[in-house]
Amino acid sequence: MIKVVIFGSGNVATHLTRAFIKAKDVNLVQVYSRTIENILYLTKKVAITDSLKKLKDADIYIIAISDDAISDFSKELILNDKLVVHTSGSVKMNDLNSESNKGVFYPLQTFSTTKKISFKKVPICIESERKEDLIILEKLGSSISKNVYLIDSKQRQKLHLAAVFVNNFVNHLYTIGNKICQDNKVPFQVLQPLIKETADKVQHINPKEAQTGPAQRNDQSTIAKHLSQLDNNQKEIYKILTDSIKKSHN
Amino acid sequence: MIKVVIFGSGNVATHLTRAFIKAKDVNLVQVYSRTIENILYLTKKVAITDSLKKLKDADIYIIAISDDAISDFSKELILNDKLVVHTSGSVKMNDLNSESNKGVFYPLQTFSTTKKISFKKVPICIESERKEDLIILEKLGSSISKNVYLIDSKQRQKLHLAAVFVNNFVNHLYTIGNKICQDNKVPFQVLQPLIKETADKVQHINPKEAQTGPAQRNDQSTIAKHLSQLDNNQKEIYKILTDSIKKSHN
Structure with missing residues (x-):
């Protein structure tokens, strides 16, 4: 014992x-x-x-x-x-x-x-x-x-940093998704299964391989359409993450 | 039938x-x-x-x-x-x-x-x-x-936009988390249960209430420590999401 x-x-x-x-x-x-x-x-x-x-x-x-x-x-x-x-x-x-x-x-x-x-x-x-x-x-x-x-301590420091991305920041993206739903009178429940499946996927597949969406397929017209519908704060986040996805697939 | x-x-x-x-x-x-x-x-x-x-x-x-x-x-x-x-x-x-x-x-x-x-x-x-x-x-x-x-079509357009945030962008944050792990020889498996739990939480709790982390508690010293460890692309994403979390809790 x-x-x-x-x-x-x-x-x-x-x-x-x-x-x-x-x-x-x-x-x-x-x-x-x-x-x-x-x-x-x-x-x-x-x-x-x-x-x-x-x-x-x-x-x-x-x-x-x-x-x-x-x-x-x-x-x-x-x-x-x-x-x-x-x-x-x-x-x-x-x-x-x-x-x-x-x-x-x-x-x-x-x-x-x-x-x-x-x-x-x-x-x-x-x-x-x-x-x-x-x-x-x-x-x-x-x-x-x-x-x-x-x-070790150095790895742990990095893990903690990675956790901020996959936990704190991810949760904030959920918050934005929730806000877009609320603003348009759509129940957040409609998004919940997608959230769950997105997390489930990377329990088995490398996240880079699981990447989909307009940024990944460089779909400029959808990206432009999306940007026009966002507030300034959301727009900045959308732009930076879209750029980052494009870069990471080059 | x-x-x-x-x-x-x-x-x-x-x-x-x-x-x-x-x-x-x-x-x-x-x-x-x-x-x-x-x-x-x-x-x-x-x-x-x-x-x-x-x-x-x-x-x-x-x-x-x-x-x-x-x-x-x-x-x-x-x-x-x-x-x-x-x-x-x-x-x-x-x-x-x-x-x-x-x-x-x-x-x-x-x-x-x-x-x-x-x-x-x-x-x-x-x-x-x-x-x-x-x-x-x-x-x-x-x-x-x-x-x-x-x-309706307008709501669906917004839902699709919200889905980009909670699916495509979230997956990209997983990719960044994976990269930080790889760069430091930590298996991505260490992060997988956290990813799953983060998604599970918002099946029951409003994501805004589930928010935790250095940005949410305005922990400047941890934020500064984190920023110093990131590459330029990651740093930009970290800054913008941190600012957005701070704003959304004011």
């Missing part, structure tokens, strides 16, 4: 807590939150605390708090020679307090409080300062997910 | 043909293609022809050929007082030959030759010149899909 302590009560901390409570090979010995009210609901399932002086002994200490706070928070911990990891995509491993053995345990997924997620398919990106710690992180990752990847 | 003739042998024609062959209330009496080799595989299932002089009698004639060719092709048909529809998102109903009763039967989905699709969830957008033809189009749509929508 791997003994684990989690710090945090946000989305990632909550989803990890739920997953570890269920995992066979994990003993979640404690959850810490500065604002203990946030984790009071856990009292029956796991020990909780809001005091760093009352930390229990564990094999891994997981800091699952907001990116900006990780470095300072890790300095408050007196866990010399213990394995301390964070769960962030954008924070370097070495930003953790240097007295501990450092590592990263980054679940690459978008978490929301309202929507449940099955951890089995969530990719876990792991990294550690000491080689021997990789083994325990791999074991911990495998206890909740089928997809554990060895990813 | 609704008697149907389909013109075409491309993706949409092929998927519709397959769906109508299976549909209970539909009698697919004939499939036409100028290049008969493309539809020879159908001979055992349905009558085929490459001659417009040998068209069979039907209730609906469906032109499922490329957008540019629809108008001219419809002029070659001598089907006065018959219901003739096209399947395009961007062509106006009135671009069809005026001697027939006009209509549109637009399945809003991305079709590829390699990937099978269940028509049940494909939204079918219908429109007709005469009110009585709507009933038969509704019946035809319902024979293969659970989602039939009444959409």
Whole structure:
């Protein structure tokens, strides 16, 4: 059994807590939150605390708090020679307090409080300062997910950047699609199956090969027709993405 | 039984043909293609022809050929007082030959030759010149899909535009994500579950409410860090989408 302590009560901390409570090979010995009210609901399932002086002994200490706070928070911990990891995509491993053995345990997924997620398919990106710690992180990752990847800090930084494109920016394009629907009294549901199929396709096909549409076939008349119907902001986005598609197929 | 003739042998024609062959209330009496080799595989299932002089009698004639060719092709048909529809998102109903009763039967989905699709969830957008033809189009749509929508030519034009954003442009962002992965020797599989979850979320939640990321929380330091890592083309896209997210949340 791997003994684990989690710090945090946000989305990632909550989803990890739920997953570890269920995992066979994990003993979640404690959850810490500065604002203990946030984790009071856990009292029956796991020990909780809001005091760093009352930390229990564990094999891994997981800091699952907001990116900006990780470095300072890790300095408050007196866990010399213990394995301390964070769960962030954008924070370097070495930003953790240097007295501990450092590592990263980054679940690459978008978490929301309202929507449940099955951890089995969530990719876990792991990294550690000491080689021997990789083994325990791999074991911990495998206890909740089928997809554990060895990813170093530089690769993780790039992954986080790529995630902005395929998650945050994609979602914004959905928002624009939704707005065009609303403005023309068309229910957004008409677009939902297309959105799903577009995402499903690239689970099997390289996205470059899946590219279709007026930009890809250089259909100038449709492009001109589309541009004339957009507001300035949408027009700029349309132009730049159309140009980029054309370039990438040359 | 609704008697149907389909013109075409491309993706949409092929998927519709397959769906109508299976549909209970539909009698697919004939499939036409100028290049008969493309539809020879159908001979055992349905009558085929490459001659417009040998068209069979039907209730609906469906032109499922490329957008540019629809108008001219419809002029070659001598089907006065018959219901003739096209399947395009961007062509106006009135671009069809005026001697027939006009209509549109637009399945809003991305079709590829390699990937099978269940028509049940494909939204079918219908429109007709005469009110009585709507009933038969509704019946035809319902024979293969659970989602039939009444959409006029103006709305359809806007839907097609919205589809470029949520399908073509989204796919291009996947391509950029894939490229960032490749350049850093990270398998694209690490991003696939995130892509799927991002699309799944907006099946239930309004995309504007689902928006997360550095632009949404106005995290300048992460934005600056990201920009410094991108090539010029990616940088432009990143800037414009970041600005647009900021604006849309003000």
